[in-house]
Amino acid sequence: MGQAFHLSCGCGYQKDVFVGEVMMSMTLPKIRKVFAEADLSGFERAVANGEDYGMGSKIAYCAKCDGLVSASVLRYTEEGETKVLNRTCPDCGGEVVIRETAGNCPKCGKALREDQSGRWD
Numbered sequence: 073m074g075q076a077f078h079l080s081c082g083c084g085y086q087k088d089v090f091v092g093e094v095m096m097s098m099t100l101p102k103i104r105k106v107f108a109e110a111d112l113s114g115f116e117r118a119v120a121n122g123e124d125y126g127m128g129s130k131i132a133y134c135a136k137c138d139g140l141v142s143a144s145v146l147r148y149t150e151e152g153e154t155k156v157l158n159r160t161c162p163d164c165g166g167e168v169v170i171r172e173t174a175g176n177c178p179k180c181g182k183a184l185r186e187d188q189s190g191r192w193d
Contacts, residue, residue, distance in 0.1 A: 074092025076088065076090050076091075082182065127146050131173070134167070158170055
């Protein structure tokens with residue numbers, strides 16, 4: 073199950089993000105569509121060996137957009153080690169840095185307000 077959050081700041085910055093790992097996102101065709109084939113070699117080996125995997129979204133910062141986004145994240149186990157593969161920014165294709173929490177506003181640096189606005193699956 074995933075959660076939707078509305079992030080806001082007194083400076084006017086606002087963003088809706090989706091966080092969580094859900095069953096509907098974990099189909100192999102969906103994963104192969106979202107992530108580049110060149111990045112999936114370790115994942116494909118893990119699947120062939122019957123290893124655990126999951127896909128979901130996390131809050132991420134994109135420097136190119138100078139904002140927060142919901143970035144797809146693929147988690148899998150290969151030879152007993154958990155690996156995490158991040159997708160690029162869904163808005164511009166730039167590199168993202170995953171955040172565990174929304175943290176501070178990317179525009180003014182003050183704490184963001186996080187309001188849960190729904191759930192998704």
